[in-house]
Amino acid sequence: MPRSQYIKTCLKIVKQLCPLVTLMSTVFVIAITIYINEKISPVFVFLCMQVYLNWYSVYNISCKSNPMKVKEIQNNLCSVITQQRKVEQINSTQLPTHNTTYKFWHCEKCQSYMCKPTQHCVFCKKCFHFKDHHCFFLGACILRQNMGNFILFCFYTSLTCLYSLCVLGPYMYENINHIVKSDADYFNIFLNFGFPIALARLLRSRDSSSILLVTIFDTLMSILCICLVFGIWKLHNCLTGKQRYVNVTGRQNLKEIFGSYGLSNIIFPYNGLVGTRDINGKYELKEV
Template sequence: RQGNYHQKTMSPSLKWKLVLLNIGGILYFFALSLGSLVIGLLITLPDLYADDPQALFRRRAVGVYVFIILLLNWVCLVYYHKHSRLTSASSLLPKFTAGQGMNEHRSCYDCSIVCPPRTKHCPLCEACVIKRDHHCFFGGCCVGFHNQRYFIVFCFYGAIGALYSTILTFTHLTNHYANPLSYEIYCYLLPWLLYYWVIGQIQMKTVAMVLFGYFCLMTFLACGFYFGFQCFLLTTGQTFHEWTKGNKRYRQPLLDNLRSVFGPWWLLNFIIPMPFLKSPDNGLDWRIAHEE
């Protein structure tokens, strides 16, 4: 079955807003991740483990490891995005048009190319993306067939790192400001916080630490949500767009879905990025699920 589709034209003002979101998302990622590393290594950890050098070393090592793996997966997310971009010059197109099991393809008027199944056009990237899931503003790119594994691991370590920083920050504040797990929790409300700062009861660095803790907590919730939702999509074998449309045409057994995204030995991707573990799928030809 062949069809055509055309992406709705994006207004220049909307596109500029999305471009600014791209820039803001990338800056937020680097600011929070680097800030968490520096604050953890130089402020919160030395304060909490001043009397135990070995524990301090181990916890610093954990923080550095999480930061490195997070950064490596961000780099892979951005780098391998280009492999999911479909262009008229793509050498993959002849394989698609001649491949067995070509079940659905359609033409994209914006790119003037024939697209394989599960391909969607991104107006911000200005390209058709193979097995497009969504546009990630923290990477400034789309999540597709060739970089979905890195996005999932990126969300996992983003949640771990943000939770680690949240715990360290509020434990540090418990010792130097107020206990958030007691009646003193009102001290963390923004009006009270600013009031205490204005009257000189707390210093600006305390206000900054509280705000930093809030950002870490919100980031943990966001990354945890995205990781959980991606795990859900792994079980259903769908992209976000297919899930919203109730499309289950490409649903396969869970292990097949895991191998398709992560390649063989999929758990190794959560230890260190494994770009050489290739998926058994090519992103162009997809098996149709058996009708129930």
């Protein structure tokens, strides 16, 4: 098998498995948290619902987003060209009275001309306007249209991990207390129960339940830090104009980031479930 074909096959497998692994992992963490807590907390249910709703919103907007093709404005473009030719025949030195410019780029994989700014995603196999990146864990592309939902997903994921850590921490300490007391060197304690050493000990140790708890704890702590930092970084870039969509930058206010409903999307992602807001009157999905 050629190397390029092998890479494409691996990426295809990763694309299909990552969202499924993410979903199964979240369900597992939810089940462990409820089992240890011995009750279903309304706060935990709210956080979990927000994670899944914003995940669905990101995926839904990514699937429905279609770039503006040349066919949609072909008639307008032809009329402009015809008018320019007529004016040039009358007076070659006179500029046309109606000058409308369009910027296009040709996508070789879609075999079509698209209005800029557009970028093709090899994983979704289509073009997107104002694309940021493709998220393997969510199985969708992060665009300007769903950036607010992606930021909320990162924040609510970090909060959900924090809640699970608060439940898992005391329970884990009770189970490994005998190991902690027997080792006075706190540096060794950190090494023995730090990821990925905890995972290695899980495979070799007979006391697998304790090491499993530590591994889950370390994994949740890592996810919490990554999602929180990444969400704050994306929000800061959007507000300060450093966020780049296919070489296009510009400051965005909270309404442009989170949609027509603004900060009310924090409670419920209206813009992702009800519809999406229109940006600059073009290139977007239906208005809310």
